[in-house]
Amino acid sequence: MNNCVFITGATSGFGLACAKLFAQHGWPLILTGRRLERLAQLADDLGSQCPVHYASLDVRDSQQVADLVADLPENFKQVSVLINNAGLALGTDPSQQAKLSDWHTMIDTNVTGLVNVTxxxxxxxxxxxxxxxxxxxxxxxNWPYPGSHVYGASKAFVAQFSRNLRCDLVGTGVRVTSLEPGLSESEFSLVRFAGDQQKYDQLYGNSNALQPQDIANIIYWIVSQPAHININSLEVMPCSQAWNNFNVVKQSES
Incomplete structure (x- = not known):
């Protein structure tokens, strides 16, 4: 069986929306994430639409990743789409107040995890x-903002790593895209806000933010392009979001 889709972070947000959309089109799915119960339920929900293989996976563990890929069932070994979705942001405090452990977790997940799976x-x-x-x-x-510090830096790695992969893979059939969403409503922000629902509601209330289904639709469109087309990078924001002026701090006169 060919054309399998391998999705990391498939239990919520963009990954979950991608799993549902690709299933609708009959793509065989390899679903991974850290919450096994959710994966099992998702596999049960989608199993009538397409073949599904699922496994608990911590992308930060290189040996676990290697073992999972090596042990894929024979009819799921030919992976032709990889959606590197697993990632997170932790905290919105400025750098001088951020937890070092949060920085390490973001680097381990957003950078090391992506490298391991790729x-x-x-x-x-x-x-x-x-x-x-x-x-x-x-x-x-691409754009700095207060409180982004290591999160933004880790995503800059993702974007540059994608471009570098393109250089190495040119002339092969492998296409690489860095997809760069703006304000998006999902469990991602609840994790970042440490479960603070009020803070979450204040950010997303009446914002008409991007939804996971929007991102899944874009990903499916990218994958569906003719073989000679590579979408190098794609930045997308909701219409309600745009850039603002540079911040200028004026010194008080002594």
Whole structure:
């Protein structure tokens, strides 16, 4: 069975929306995430639409990633789409108040985790006549804002790593895209706000933010392009979001 889609972080947000959309089109799915109960339920929900294989996975653990890929069932070994969606932001405090442990977790997940999964699947992807790697970056990769510090830096890595992969894979059938969403409504922000629902509601109330389904639709469109087309990077914001003036702090006269 060919044309399998491998999705990290499939239990919520963009990953969950992608799983549902690709299932509707009959793509065989390899669903991974850290919440096994959610994966099992999702596999049960989608199993009537397409073949599904699922496994608990911590992308930060390189050996666990390598073992999972090596042990894929025979009819799921030919991965032609990788959606590197697993990632997180922790905290909105300025750098001088941020927790070092949060910084390490973001780097381990957003950078190391993405590298682990990509490296493990490149052999399979490179064997396909047409393949796609979709790396979920962020507008934070391109535009700084207060409280972004390590999160934005980690997403800048994702964007640059995607471009570098393109250089190495040119002439093969593997296409690489850095997808860079702006304000998006999902569990992602609840995690960032440490479960503070009030803070979440204040951010998203009446904002008409991007929804996970919007991002899934974009990803499916990227994958569906003719084989000779590569979408290098794509930045997308809701119409309610735009840039603002530079911050200028004026000194008081002594």
């Amino acid at each position: 490296h493990a699947l490149l052999p399979s992807l490179s064997q396909q006549p047409v393949a796609s790697v979709i790396n979920l970056a962020s507008i934070a990769a």
